[in-house]
Amino acid sequence: MSEPPAFHPVVLLPTYNNAPKLIGVLEQVVALGHTALVVNDGCTDDTAELLEGFIAELADVSSVTVVHHERNRGKGAALRTGFNEARKLGYTHALSMDTDGQHDPADAAALLNATEAQPTALVLGTRDANDPDYPSANRVGRVFSNLCIFIGSGRRIEDSQSGYRVYPLGLVETIQCRAGRYGYEAEILTRSGWAGCPLVQLPIRVIYPPGEERISHFRPWMDSLRSAALHLRLFVRAVLPLPFKKWPPPEEVKDEADALPKQAWWKRVLLWFDPRELVRSARRDRVSQMSVAAGLGVGAFVANLPVYPVQTLVAVYLAKRLHLHPVSTVAGSQLAFPPVGLALIFAAIYLGHFVLTGEPPRWSDFSELGSLSFSEIRGLMHEYFLSWWIGGVTLGTVIGLATFALGIMLLKWVPVESEGVVVASNRSPSGGAVAEGD
Template structure:
C-alpha cells in the first residue's frame, strides 16, 4: 500500500466542511492529501479567501454552497456526494486546524481490526489547553448520549469522525447546524450501528482557530434536540427494545436470564419488581412507561425488570383491576355506595364510571398499587435469596 492509498483498504474518502477558515484551510488540505487523494470539500457560503484557496486544488471534489446553511447541512451534502461516488466510508474533520490529519490511519486500523462502526475521535478533554466551555459541553453531551442510547463514550462532540455511509443513508435527519453531529450518532445507535471512540490528538490555537459556535443559539438548539431525543427514547426506543427482548427470549427465558441471572443484587431486583407493579397499577394510564423508566433510571434500578412488571395491567386483567380500585377506594373514602352497577362486559362503560367515582378510583389505585408492590417486592426478594442460597451450595 502506498502512502496515498491509506483509505483504499476500506474504500473511504475525507470530507471537510469549511466556513471562513482561510487561515488554516490550506494547511489542513495539504496534510490530508499526503494520506489520500479522495477528498471532498464543502464551501459553506464562505465570504473570506476560501474560494481562491480551493481554486488551487484541481484534484479534490469541491461543492460551493451560495449561502451559509450550517455544518450539519454541509456534512449531509458531503455524504450525498460520497455515496454518489461509491464510497463506503467517509472521514470528516474540521478545517480550523484543531485536528491532525496524521491520525486518519487510526480510523482505518480500527475498522480493519474490529469491523464496521461509526467512529468518533477521542480528544482527551482532560489535557492541558482545552477550553473550559468545550470540556463542559462535551461532558453534557456525553451524559445525554448515554441516557438516550445506553452507550458510554468519552467524547461525543469531536468532529473528527468516520461514518459508515451505507448504514446511515436511510436515516431521516432534521437538523442542519452543529446539533446534527448529535442527531446522527444517536439515531445511528438506535439503528444498532456500533459507536466507538478512537484516540486522536487536538490543537486549540487561539491565534488561528476560528469557531463559529454561538453559545446561546447553538446550545439552545442542542438542548431542544436532546429534549426531543429523550422523549423519543422513553416513549418509543426503550419500549421497542424491551419488547424485542421479550419476543426473542419469551417470558420464561427472560425471567430466568434477566431476572434471576443478572448481576444485580436480589434487593435491587426485588425493588425493581416492586416499582414496576406500583406504576403498572397506578392511575397514570398512557404515561406508565415513561414514568417507570424515568424512576428506574433516577433510582438506579433494573429498567428492564421494572418495565416488564409495569405491564401488570394487561387487557384481560383490566376489569378486575378497575373493579378492585373502585372497591378499595369506596372503602377508603367511607362511601356507602357500592360498585354493584359496575359492568364487567363492556369496556366502554369503564371511563364514565371512573369519571363519576374519580376520587375513589385514584385512592384505590394507590392503595392497591402500594400493597401489591410491597407483596411482589417481598416475594421476589425471598425467592431470589432462596435461589441464590441454592446456587452457593
C-alpha cells in the first residue's frame, strides 16, 4: 500500500451571500488548475443555484466539491466544516480564500509553493497596510489584533486579519479552536504560536472594488466585542502555567532543536531584563511600541492587587507569560509605592465592599490600625480581603487600561523604524517559526 502524499492541497472557499463575485472567483481557481471546496454557509441569495449550474458545466466535476450549511453559522464554523470535509477527501492542506473578489487567485501558487517547501507551516498572505485604498478602520483593527496576538503568543503577525492562508490539516485537528465567525482566524494564530507551529508570511495583492461594490458581513460593534472577549479568554489561558498542545509533534522537531546553540540560563535572564531591548522595542514598529505601553498597563493592574509581598514577582511572571518586557511591567507596578499605594488600597476596599454590600466600609475599622493586635488585624483582613480583591481587580483594570492608553499617547511621539515587520520564516519563542522581528 502506497503512503499518503505529504502535500495534497485544496482551495477552501467559505462563502455567505457573495453570489455576484463567487462564480468569478471559482472560475479563476479552476482555470489555474486547483481543486476547490466550497462551503455554502447558509446563503439566502442564489448562491446554491449558481453553484449547481457551474458544476453542471464542468468537464471534471470532481474539481469542485460543495458543502451546504442549512443556516448561516459564521466563518469560523464554515472553515471547520471545510477542514473536516477536506480530511475526509484525503487532502493534507487547505488554502482558504475569501469569495468577495478581493483576493487574487493567482497568488495561490506562491502560498502553495511555500507550503510544499515547509508542509508543517501555517502560511499567511499579508496585505499592504500602506495601500491608499486600504480602509482606515480596518488598519486600526489590524494593528490592535496584531498586538493582542503578540501579547498572547509572542508571535509577530504582519496581517492577522487576512483570510488568505494555507492551513495544515494536522494543525487544525491538533489545536482545537472554539471561536466562531471571524474570531477563528485570530485564535488559530495565537494557538499556533503556543504550539510552536512554523509560520511563513508572504505578500499578496488585494483588489479593492469601489465602496458601493464592496461586500462585507463584518458587524463593527458586535464583532469587535466578540474579538475583545476572545483575546481576553486567550490572555487568561496564556498566563496559566499549563502545557500547550504542540504542532508538529515534538519528536519531528527534536533533532532540529538539539542542533540549535544553547545559551546559559543566566545569560538569557540578563538579556531579557536588558533595558536596551525596551528602548529598541519602543522604536522598532508600532506593535512593539504598543507592547511597551501594554507592559506599563499590566504593571499598573498588578499594583492594585493585594499581592504586595510578591508584587514584583507577579509582574515579572505576567511579563513572561504575556511576552512583555519585564522592565516596563515592573515599572508600571511601582504605582503601588507609598503614598499612592495606600490610596489605591483604600479605594479598592471601598469599591469592592460597595459592590458586595451596596454600602461603604466602616472607616472606623481602619482608624487605629497601628494599635491593633495581630488577631484584630487578621479579623479585619478576613472581613475585607474579598472586598480588596474585587475592588483591586476592578480598579486595576480601569487604571491599567488608562495607563496603556497614556503610554500609547506618549510613545506615539517616538519615531519608529517601520510600520510593520519583516516578512520571513524562522523560529518562534516556543520553538516554531514566526515572522522576523521576534
